[in-house]
Amino acid sequence: MEIQQLTDEQLETIEQNYRRKNLATGGKFSLREVMLEKLRWKPNPFGTREVAAKIIELSRQSADGHCTYRDIWSAFRPDTPWLGNNTQAIVANSLGRVVQYCIINRLPILTTLVVQTGTRSLSEKAVLNIYNDCREMGVEVGGNPQAFVSEQAMLSRQVVVTNLPPDH
Structure with missing residues:
Protein backbone atom coordinates (compact mmCIF):
# COMPACT_ATOMS: atom_id res chain seq x y z
CA MET A 1 0.00 0.00 0.00
CA LYS A 42 -4.92 20.19 3.36
CA PRO A 43 -6.51 22.79 1.10
CA ASN A 44 -4.06 25.38 -0.15
CA PRO A 45 -5.61 28.85 -0.40
CA PHE A 46 -2.52 30.46 -1.94
CA GLY A 47 0.17 29.07 -4.21
CA THR A 48 3.09 27.73 -2.20
CA ARG A 49 5.84 29.20 -4.36
CA GLU A 50 3.90 32.47 -4.44
CA VAL A 51 3.80 32.61 -0.63
CA ALA A 52 7.52 31.82 -0.47
CA ALA A 53 8.22 34.63 -2.94
CA LYS A 54 5.95 37.00 -1.04
CA ILE A 55 7.77 36.30 2.24
CA ILE A 56 11.05 37.23 0.57
CA GLU A 57 9.56 40.33 -1.06
CA LEU A 58 7.77 41.60 2.07
CA SER A 59 10.71 40.96 4.37
CA ARG A 60 13.02 42.87 2.03
CA GLN A 61 10.62 45.81 2.03
CA SER A 62 10.51 46.02 5.82
CA ALA A 63 13.03 47.90 7.94
CA ASP A 64 13.72 44.88 10.17
CA GLY A 65 13.84 42.17 7.49
CA HIS A 66 10.63 40.46 8.63
CA CYS A 67 7.00 40.23 7.58
CA THR A 68 3.86 39.24 9.47
CA TYR A 69 0.92 36.92 9.02
CA ARG A 70 -1.22 39.99 8.37
CA ASP A 71 1.21 41.23 5.70
CA ILE A 72 0.89 37.92 3.89
CA TRP A 73 -2.90 37.94 4.19
CA SER A 74 -3.11 41.50 2.85
CA ALA A 75 -0.84 40.65 -0.07
CA PHE A 76 -3.10 37.81 -1.21
CA ARG A 77 -6.49 39.08 -0.02
CA PRO A 78 -6.20 42.90 -0.07
CA ASP A 79 -9.96 43.42 -0.09
CA THR A 80 -10.72 40.93 2.68
CA PRO A 81 -10.31 42.12 6.27
CA TRP A 82 -8.22 40.26 8.84
CA LEU A 83 -10.59 38.17 10.96
CA GLY A 84 -8.32 37.03 13.79
CA ASN A 85 -7.94 33.31 14.47
CA ASN A 86 -9.76 32.19 11.31
CA THR A 87 -7.59 34.29 9.05
CA GLN A 88 -4.46 33.37 11.00
CA ALA A 89 -5.24 29.66 10.55
CA ILE A 90 -5.48 30.11 6.78
CA VAL A 91 -2.10 31.86 6.66
CA ALA A 92 -0.59 29.26 9.03
CA ASN A 93 -1.71 26.49 6.67
CA SER A 94 -0.01 28.22 3.75
CA LEU A 95 3.16 28.66 5.83
CA GLY A 96 3.16 24.95 6.65
CA ARG A 97 3.25 24.27 2.95
CA VAL A 98 6.14 26.71 2.55
CA VAL A 99 8.14 24.78 5.16
CA GLN A 100 7.48 21.59 3.17
CA TYR A 101 8.46 23.36 -0.08
CA CYS A 102 11.68 24.66 1.49
CA ILE A 103 12.66 21.23 2.80
CA ILE A 104 11.90 19.43 -0.47
CA ASN A 105 13.81 22.04 -2.48
CA ARG A 106 16.71 22.31 -0.01
CA LEU A 107 16.04 25.97 0.67
CA PRO A 108 16.44 27.76 3.97
CA ILE A 109 13.23 27.78 6.00
CA LEU A 110 11.71 31.04 4.73
CA THR A 111 8.96 31.05 7.36
CA THR A 112 11.60 32.08 9.92
CA LEU A 113 11.10 35.59 8.50
CA VAL A 114 7.39 35.65 9.46
CA VAL A 115 6.94 37.23 12.89
CA GLN A 116 4.29 38.50 15.29
CA THR A 117 2.92 41.94 14.45
CA GLY A 118 3.24 43.40 17.95
CA THR A 119 6.76 42.29 18.82
CA ARG A 120 8.21 41.92 15.31
CA SER A 121 9.87 38.72 16.51
CA LEU A 122 9.20 35.01 16.69
CA SER A 123 7.80 33.81 19.99
CA GLU A 124 9.63 31.06 21.84
CA LYS A 125 6.76 28.76 20.90
CA ALA A 126 7.14 29.67 17.20
CA VAL A 127 10.88 28.97 17.34
CA LEU A 128 10.23 25.55 18.89
CA ASN A 129 7.48 24.79 16.36
CA ILE A 130 9.76 25.57 13.41
CA TYR A 131 12.61 23.60 14.98
CA ASN A 132 10.44 20.57 15.80
CA ASP A 133 8.63 20.59 12.43
CA CYS A 134 11.94 20.64 10.58
CA ARG A 135 13.46 17.94 12.81
CA GLU A 136 10.42 15.71 12.29
CA MET A 137 10.73 16.18 8.54
CA GLY A 138 14.33 15.00 8.56
CA VAL A 139 16.22 18.29 8.58
CA GLU A 140 19.47 18.34 10.55
CA VAL A 141 18.61 21.01 13.12
CA GLY A 142 21.35 20.62 15.74
CA GLY A 143 20.70 20.93 19.45
CA ASN A 144 19.81 24.62 19.78
CA PRO A 145 16.39 25.71 18.44
CA GLN A 146 17.18 29.44 18.57
CA ALA A 147 20.49 28.98 16.76
CA PHE A 148 18.83 26.87 14.06
CA VAL A 149 16.05 29.40 13.47
CA SER A 150 18.47 32.36 13.51
CA GLU A 151 20.70 30.66 10.95
CA GLN A 152 17.70 29.84 8.74
CA ALA A 153 16.52 33.47 8.90
CA MET A 154 19.96 34.72 7.90
CA LEU A 155 20.13 32.24 5.00
CA SER A 156 16.54 33.07 3.98
CA ARG A 157 17.47 36.72 3.48
CA GLN A 158 19.94 35.60 0.82
CA VAL A 159 17.37 33.73 -1.31
CA VAL A 160 16.51 35.38 -4.61
CA VAL A 161 12.87 35.16 -5.70
CA THR A 162 13.72 34.43 -9.33
CA ASN A 163 15.74 31.39 -8.21
CA LEU A 164 12.79 29.74 -6.42
CA PRO A 165 11.93 26.42 -8.07
CA PRO A 166 8.38 25.75 -9.29
CA ASP A 167 5.93 24.20 -6.86
CA HIS A 168 5.04 20.62 -7.70
Whole structure:
Protein backbone atom coordinates (compact mmCIF):
# COMPACT_ATOMS: atom_id res chain seq x y z
CA MET A 1 0.00 0.00 0.00
CA GLU A 2 1.26 3.47 -0.91
CA ILE A 3 1.06 6.36 1.55
CA GLN A 4 -1.40 8.18 -0.74
CA GLN A 5 -3.89 5.37 -0.13
CA LEU A 6 -3.97 5.85 3.64
CA THR A 7 -6.91 7.63 5.27
CA ASP A 8 -6.64 10.68 7.51
CA GLU A 9 -7.27 8.42 10.48
CA GLN A 10 -4.50 6.02 9.49
CA LEU A 11 -2.03 8.87 8.97
CA GLU A 12 -2.99 10.33 12.35
CA THR A 13 -2.48 6.96 14.05
CA ILE A 14 0.97 6.52 12.53
CA GLU A 15 1.94 10.06 13.54
CA GLN A 16 0.72 9.57 17.11
CA ASN A 17 2.60 6.27 17.40
CA TYR A 18 5.84 7.96 16.35
CA ARG A 19 5.24 10.85 18.76
CA ARG A 20 4.39 8.55 21.67
CA LYS A 21 7.65 6.64 21.12
CA ASN A 22 9.62 9.83 20.32
CA LEU A 23 10.79 8.33 17.02
CA ALA A 24 10.90 9.57 13.44
CA THR A 25 11.57 6.30 11.61
CA GLY A 26 11.01 2.60 12.05
CA GLY A 27 7.73 1.86 10.29
CA LYS A 28 6.83 1.42 6.65
CA PHE A 29 6.50 5.22 6.36
CA SER A 30 8.68 7.70 8.26
CA LEU A 31 7.23 10.51 10.34
CA ARG A 32 8.48 12.89 7.65
CA GLU A 33 6.53 11.05 4.96
CA VAL A 34 3.41 11.07 7.11
CA MET A 35 3.72 14.80 7.83
CA LEU A 36 4.29 15.64 4.17
CA GLU A 37 1.28 13.56 3.15
CA LYS A 38 -0.93 15.22 5.75
CA LEU A 39 0.12 18.64 4.46
CA ARG A 40 -0.60 17.56 0.89
CA TRP A 41 -4.20 16.78 1.81
CA LYS A 42 -4.92 20.19 3.36
CA PRO A 43 -6.51 22.79 1.10
CA ASN A 44 -4.06 25.38 -0.15
CA PRO A 45 -5.61 28.85 -0.40
CA PHE A 46 -2.52 30.46 -1.94
CA GLY A 47 0.17 29.07 -4.21
CA THR A 48 3.09 27.73 -2.20
CA ARG A 49 5.84 29.20 -4.36
CA GLU A 50 3.90 32.47 -4.44
CA VAL A 51 3.80 32.61 -0.63
CA ALA A 52 7.52 31.82 -0.47
CA ALA A 53 8.22 34.63 -2.94
CA LYS A 54 5.95 37.00 -1.04
CA ILE A 55 7.77 36.30 2.24
CA ILE A 56 11.05 37.23 0.57
CA GLU A 57 9.56 40.33 -1.06
CA LEU A 58 7.77 41.60 2.07
CA SER A 59 10.71 40.96 4.37
CA ARG A 60 13.02 42.87 2.03
CA GLN A 61 10.62 45.81 2.03
CA SER A 62 10.51 46.02 5.82
CA ALA A 63 13.03 47.90 7.94
CA ASP A 64 13.72 44.88 10.17
CA GLY A 65 13.84 42.17 7.49
CA HIS A 66 10.63 40.46 8.63
CA CYS A 67 7.00 40.23 7.58
CA THR A 68 3.86 39.24 9.47
CA TYR A 69 0.92 36.92 9.02
CA ARG A 70 -1.22 39.99 8.37
CA ASP A 71 1.21 41.23 5.70
CA ILE A 72 0.89 37.92 3.89
CA TRP A 73 -2.90 37.94 4.19
CA SER A 74 -3.11 41.50 2.85
CA ALA A 75 -0.84 40.65 -0.07
CA PHE A 76 -3.10 37.81 -1.21
CA ARG A 77 -6.49 39.08 -0.02
CA PRO A 78 -6.20 42.90 -0.07
CA ASP A 79 -9.96 43.42 -0.09
CA THR A 80 -10.72 40.93 2.68
CA PRO A 81 -10.31 42.12 6.27
CA TRP A 82 -8.22 40.26 8.84
CA LEU A 83 -10.59 38.17 10.96
CA GLY A 84 -8.32 37.03 13.79
CA ASN A 85 -7.94 33.31 14.47
CA ASN A 86 -9.76 32.19 11.31
CA THR A 87 -7.59 34.29 9.05
CA GLN A 88 -4.46 33.37 11.00
CA ALA A 89 -5.24 29.66 10.55
CA ILE A 90 -5.48 30.11 6.78
CA VAL A 91 -2.10 31.86 6.66
CA ALA A 92 -0.59 29.26 9.03
CA ASN A 93 -1.71 26.49 6.67
CA SER A 94 -0.01 28.22 3.75
CA LEU A 95 3.16 28.66 5.83
CA GLY A 96 3.16 24.95 6.65
CA ARG A 97 3.25 24.27 2.95
CA VAL A 98 6.14 26.71 2.55
CA VAL A 99 8.14 24.78 5.16
CA GLN A 100 7.48 21.59 3.17
CA TYR A 101 8.46 23.36 -0.08
CA CYS A 102 11.68 24.66 1.49
CA ILE A 103 12.66 21.23 2.80
CA ILE A 104 11.90 19.43 -0.47
CA ASN A 105 13.81 22.04 -2.48
CA ARG A 106 16.71 22.31 -0.01
CA LEU A 107 16.04 25.97 0.67
CA PRO A 108 16.44 27.76 3.97
CA ILE A 109 13.23 27.78 6.00
CA LEU A 110 11.71 31.04 4.73
CA THR A 111 8.96 31.05 7.36
CA THR A 112 11.60 32.08 9.92
CA LEU A 113 11.10 35.59 8.50
CA VAL A 114 7.39 35.65 9.46
CA VAL A 115 6.94 37.23 12.89
CA GLN A 116 4.29 38.50 15.29
CA THR A 117 2.92 41.94 14.45
CA GLY A 118 3.24 43.40 17.95
CA THR A 119 6.76 42.29 18.82
CA ARG A 120 8.21 41.92 15.31
CA SER A 121 9.87 38.72 16.51
CA LEU A 122 9.20 35.01 16.69
CA SER A 123 7.80 33.81 19.99
CA GLU A 124 9.63 31.06 21.84
CA LYS A 125 6.76 28.76 20.90
CA ALA A 126 7.14 29.67 17.20
CA VAL A 127 10.88 28.97 17.34
CA LEU A 128 10.23 25.55 18.89
CA ASN A 129 7.48 24.79 16.36
CA ILE A 130 9.76 25.57 13.41
CA TYR A 131 12.61 23.60 14.98
CA ASN A 132 10.44 20.57 15.80
CA ASP A 133 8.63 20.59 12.43
CA CYS A 134 11.94 20.64 10.58
CA ARG A 135 13.46 17.94 12.81
CA GLU A 136 10.42 15.71 12.29
CA MET A 137 10.73 16.18 8.54
CA GLY A 138 14.33 15.00 8.56
CA VAL A 139 16.22 18.29 8.58
CA GLU A 140 19.47 18.34 10.55
CA VAL A 141 18.61 21.01 13.12
CA GLY A 142 21.35 20.62 15.74
CA GLY A 143 20.70 20.93 19.45
CA ASN A 144 19.81 24.62 19.78
CA PRO A 145 16.39 25.71 18.44
CA GLN A 146 17.18 29.44 18.57
CA ALA A 147 20.49 28.98 16.76
CA PHE A 148 18.83 26.87 14.06
CA VAL A 149 16.05 29.40 13.47
CA SER A 150 18.47 32.36 13.51
CA GLU A 151 20.70 30.66 10.95
CA GLN A 152 17.70 29.84 8.74
CA ALA A 153 16.52 33.47 8.90
CA MET A 154 19.96 34.72 7.90
CA LEU A 155 20.13 32.24 5.00
CA SER A 156 16.54 33.07 3.98
CA ARG A 157 17.47 36.72 3.48
CA GLN A 158 19.94 35.60 0.82
CA VAL A 159 17.37 33.73 -1.31
CA VAL A 160 16.51 35.38 -4.61
CA VAL A 161 12.87 35.16 -5.70
CA THR A 162 13.72 34.43 -9.33
CA ASN A 163 15.74 31.39 -8.21
CA LEU A 164 12.79 29.74 -6.42
CA PRO A 165 11.93 26.42 -8.07
CA PRO A 166 8.38 25.75 -9.29
CA ASP A 167 5.93 24.20 -6.86
CA HIS A 168 5.04 20.62 -7.70
